[in-house]
Amino acid sequence: MLGLLVFLTGLPVVAAHADTDDDLLVELTSVTPTVLDASSELVITGRVTNRSGQQVSDLAAHLWRDATPITTIDALNAAQTGPQDSGEAMQSSQAVQVLGDDGSLQPGASADFTVRADLSPDAAEQLWLSQPGACYQIGVQIFSAQQAVGGASTLAPFPGDDQSEVGTVALLSATPTLLPLDSQTAEVPVFADDSLSDELSGRLDRLLTLAEQDDVWVVIDPLLYDEVTALAEPHSIREEDGTVSEPDSAGSATAQAWLDRVDALISSGRLTRTLYGSLDAGSVVTAGRSDLIGRAAGLPAGHALAGLPLAVVPYGGRLDEATAASLGQVSADYVFAADLGAGRVRYQTSGLDVLSIDAASAPGMQSDPVASLGASLARQLIGSHQGMPAIEIVSTDEQVNLALSDQSWLSRRPITELAAASGTPGDPSWPTDEQPVDAALVDAIDQSAPGLDSWTELTTDPNETPTASPQPDSVDAATAVLAGTWSQSWGRDTDAQVAWLNAAGQAAIELVGPDAVEVRASDWVTTSSEDNLLPVTVVNKTDAKLTVRVHFDSDNPLRIRVDDSELVTVDPGESATVRVSPIAQGNGTVAMRAQVVTSGGHPVGMPVSFSATSTEAGRVAWIIIVASGVVLLGATAYRVRSMMRRKGREDEG
Incomplete structure (x- = not known):
């Protein structure tokens, strides 16, 4: 298990007035320093929460460490799958803190702690964390009445004078905020909120600063690029009550400056693009929707990033054989994955070059930032010593802050050099566990996808635009909504993903609703197949310009039938009349129905029934x-x- 290592089942545990061993949640909030040395003080902060229904008493947090040096990948893996039993809790006064009110925590209550210890050789209570080139487990242990009842740990490297090599990949992505459907039909781009402006002044600014360093590889989400492009223009915000704000240029200057910096990287040879929306490739393949990979892999020829290589960083670094095959079909140039077998930096499969990354740094593995950073630093130290330099993915605040800090023991090398020096590519060992997929998300997307595709057809005139995109440099809005919903930037939070789908797809729901378009047809009398052009009226009740045709069904097509009308464009709030020619083969009256459909044949609005009478009296x-x-x-x-x-x-x- 990468991330927080909880001792609740690994150490001898006696529940103190609690029903189960996991009634205490122990979290680390900071470890200082992140890299150990012999001249500083180790300070660990965190929080303990009583999740039981009873008071827990006599609680104290003790700084804990395991002085067994970790010097191999195997030992590092063992430490990450569960804590060792050989560690000890510190007893000095500064290493212990009583928790809560005199050591008691009520049900649902939390208490913060800070414990510390001297790392110097002449400390009164020695930590014994001093072997250069080794890593150690450090953390806290929680006691109640002298019994261990919980704890948490992370890893910390002690490089000493050793030097380690690392490859760094800056991943520029963010959760989507641009509403593609609203933006396509409105006069200015429409955003769900203004959080992207904050990101561009904070995390994304620092990530781009890292990306501008010569030895850093860069992967950017084209959806983020498109959203920043939209933010650089006058734009609006959809308020919580559904109203849209007046257009303004708040954040536009910052957005344009950020774009200019990205554009300057295009010629560097270090900038690549990922799947549109940072699509969660593993999930869509498991859900049987690998077609979305094809949609998210392509960019219109006029897009600023269209000529860049395609790079994919799977969620959690997990790559299975089926996902690799799907990525091979779209000719991904680079894939970054973890845990594909020991001893290799580079693998080849399905025509793909797969580079091994530090799993703790992968997207989706930062639920516990302290443990993730500790694991990444440990992997960089030990891996480099064993001839397997780590490749780290940097995307979070904590990761980029550490990457931009002075780490004199780390030497950054381009990932292309690390791959070239790694020797013969290996064959991956595929994971055997099944990729988790939330059925609620799959159902929501399956229900929305037809309406979104209908929306694209409704708002696109194929006679004017040679592609499915409303502009030659933009991805079609339906793909943007679907890829943004299945983006791994949501951290596989199904509730958040479905909420975004509902918000971003609201315009499509309204546009393909039963009252969006009305068709009017009165009863007909036709005397032959040659002497009639009969009228049908289409009324557009939406705020968007629609391109539609009218489709006809006949109860007796051998007597009377009507071919579909030509495509007609109807302005918002207006109507248009199309004339069709019934084909009559005999006398009599036939029940018929007229239905407005998109250019692709998807029905819109409600059908209308009428009768057609054929007479050959003349x-x-x-x-x-x-x-x-x-x-x-x-x-x-x-x-x-x-x-x-x-x-x-x-x-x-």
Whole structure:
């Protein structure tokens, strides 16, 4: 288990007035310094929460350490899967803090702690964490009435004078905030909130500062690039009550400056793009929606990032064989994954180059920042010593702050050099556990996807635009919503993802609703298949310009049928009339239905029923007239001929 190592089951535990061993939640909030040395003080802060239904008494937090040096990858892996039993709790006064009110915590209550110890060789109570090139487990242990009842630990490196090599990948991504559907139909881009402005002044600014260092590889989400591009223009915010604010340029200058810095990196050879929206490739493949990888992998030719290599960092660094095959189908240039087997920096599979990364640094592994950073630093130290330099992914506040700090024991090298020096690529060992997928998210996306695709067809005139995109440099809005919803930047928080889907897809829900479009058709009388052009009216009740056609169903198409109308564009709040030509094959009345559909055939609005009557009276009458004429002419000719014969006999007589 990467991240927080909780002792609740690993150490001898006696529950103090508690029902279960996990009634106490112990969290580390900071460890200073993150890299041990022999001349500083170790300070650990954290919090203990009583999750039981009863008071817990006589509680104290003790600084804890395991002085066993960790010097190999195997030992490091063992430490990350569970705490060792050989550690000891410190007893000096500064290393112990009584918790809560005189050591008691009520149900649901929390208490913060700070414990410390001297790392110097002449300290009164020795930590014995001093072997250069080794890592150690450090943390706290919680006691109640002299019994250990919980604890938490992390890893800390002690490099000494040793030097280690590391490869760094700066991942520029953020949770989506631009509402693609609203923005396409509004005069200015519309955002769900203004959080992107804060990110550009904080985390994303520092990440870009790291990315501008020569030895750092950079992966950017094209969706983030598009959102910052939109923010650089006058834009609006959709308020909580659904209203849209007046356009303004708040944050636009910061956004443009950030974009200019990214654009300057395009020619560096270090900038790559990831799947649109940082799509969670593993989840979509497990859910049977690998088609979304194809949609998220491509960019329109006019997009600023279209010419960049495609790089993918799976959620949690986890890559399975099926996901690798899907990424191979879109020709990903780089894939960064963890735990594919020991002893290799580089692997090859499905035509992919896969580079091994530190799993603790991967997206989605930062639920406990203290433990994640400790694990990453430990991996960098031990891996480099064993000929496996670590490649770290940097995306969070804590990661970028550490990466920008002075780490004299680390030497950063480009990942291309690390890969080239790693020797023959290995064959990956695939994980055997199944990728988790929340059925609620899959159901929500499956229900929304047809409406989103219908929205794209409704708002796009194929006669004017050669692609599915409203602009030659932008991804179609439906793909933006779906990829943004299944983005790994949400940390697989299904509630947050479904909430975003509902917010971002609201315009599509309204546009394809039963009252969005109305079709009007009255009963028809048609006399032939050639002499009628009958009217049908389409009324657009939305605020968007729509491109539609009218489709007809007949209860008896052998008697009367009507082909679909041509596409017609209807302005917001306006109506348009199309004329169609019924094809009648016989007399009679036939029940019919008219339905407005998109260019792709998706129905919109409610169908309307009417009847069509076919009569060939005109044609029958004409046949009768012609037939009567033929009879008359025949009778007249017979009379003329009879009279001529009679006259001939009289002349002979």
